[in-house]
Amino acid sequence: MKYLFLGYGNLDRQDDGVAWHLLCEVMKRLNYPPPDLAEDEFPIAHGEYTFDFQLQLTPELADPLGSFDKVCFMDAHTGNIADEIHLEKITPEYQPSPLTHHMTASTVLSLCEVLHHHAPEAILVSVRGYEFKFTRSLSSPTAALIAPAADTILEWIK
């Protein structure tokens, strides 16, 4: 079974980059050292697990996605989603997005399906962001959600 953990967000905009912190936490829990910087070379493969971080989802991600069995997308969400930690199953389906440069996970899966005639099983785990200032440090309430969000992801791969 090949797993991809794909975090995305703008690390320079505080909680928008929560996926980076979550990706590092998942790597630690799986006993792999996280890289020092989000800008370091990705993806990083360790056995059946591959870890990746992107500023945003882009069309060219659709191709490599086809080589995985399971994909966990990680992102931030704002107050319009009630849950602090939101988990949803992602199916390949085009979703209108106001800005194509931040394609949705479903859209990338959909592109993958058209390219490869199949798409991996996928989930999206998103964490509530509270502040979006120009800093790389998470707000306290968002930082407190990292550990339980990692629990959710580790439960999914069991």
Next chain:
Amino acid sequence: MVAQKITIEPVTRIEGHAKVTIRLNDAGKVEHAYLHVNEFRGFEKFCEGRMVFEMPLITPRICGICPVSHHLASAKAGDAILGAPPPRPASLLRELMHMGQIVQSHGMHFFELAGPDLLLGFDCDPATRNVVGLLQANPDLTVKAINLRKWGQEIIATLGGRRIHPVFAVPGGVNKSLKKEEREYILSGYDDAVATIKIGLDIIKGWAEANMEDINKFAVFPTGYFGLVDPENALELYDGQIRLIGADGKQLEKFEPSHYLDYIAEHVENWSYLKFPYYKKLGFPGGVYRVGPLGRLNNSDKITTPMANEELKKFKAINPGRPVENTLYYHYARLIECLYAAEHVKDLLDDPDIFSTDILNTCHNPQPQGVGVIEAPRGTLIHHYWADEQGKIEKVNLIVSTGHNNWAMCEAVDSVAKTYITGPDVREGLLNRVEAAVRAHDPCLSCSTHAVGQMPITIEVRDPEDNLIQTISRD
């Protein structure tokens, strides 16, 4: 009939946040349409107090879409502050990275952002008028388009060591030379890249031929044109002098980029955070001009690479002896530039100096201020820094590409709204044309923040007293 206001927020498939408001009068005709840029970044302010050598690392964070342009413009401003012009090999390598940025950005825009409108039609069902619909309709072409963008990204990553926020250009040069195997790797993608761009050129020319009525009534208006050129007025994207021509195509000015403040000023409107640059001598709005692919090709007499130059001749033949004013020809101009950038990659890789390790000028002659200008994919990008004797930044002025085009984008939105919306029954396809008027300029309003579910499109119809009459959501 009650007068109405229609709001499209945000405009889709551009880089950042914007809102379009269309005011209908009592007869249901468009009175005026506005493009509002409703975000404020404040980057100039929080760069104050940082060291000049940090600026090429800080300023790319302005945008996740064209960080290379900010990186290089910032390094050029740093060169000027340190009084350390880069050795020729360093300039070649910077230019190589810049060409990678032009290819990936122009390729992405044409095939993935504008492509759905052009290939599937403005009036196509929005459920399929998108990149996935495009892929389903043209799977081979879309795979080629994805690979074109990937080639540009790989040039950037090869030089910068990272896919985003490169650490490469430093004041006085660059910090990494090119290896022979890296040259071969980049060259291996050249033929496919050129072939894909040529397919794009055939598409846009065929589309233009079949849609001449749209081309000739979609946001056609006179302006000046502004951009870098070489001493013989050939297209320049990395260096050179700034040339400004008038609406009649005659040269108004040609000047060193560091003197830009002598020639341009910025007008402010209370309904937008984005300023409106204009040519001082003609005032506002008489002195407004356009930048980016359409501005640059109108401004250039020739292109230094053969295939792109042949295309430029065809472009110039559209309106012989005068500038091409049609907004939809931005797409054609963009692909001609993309072809130039790809060809220029090969030229740069064939230059005997490209492997040189003489890549950093360490002899400094500090200056109190420095200007770095580059042609970003979207247009002329100006970084101007003032620093103290230690190189600590005291003041920053940034004029971003999209700013230069601000008036033109507003005019295009107004023109298209008035042309296509003729009554209160506003169909989605018509609204998409209004958005396409903005998208043609490929604006970068630099948000780079995107949380799940944050950005649905809402169109609000309001009466003159701002009472909500109707809401249309597209999510």
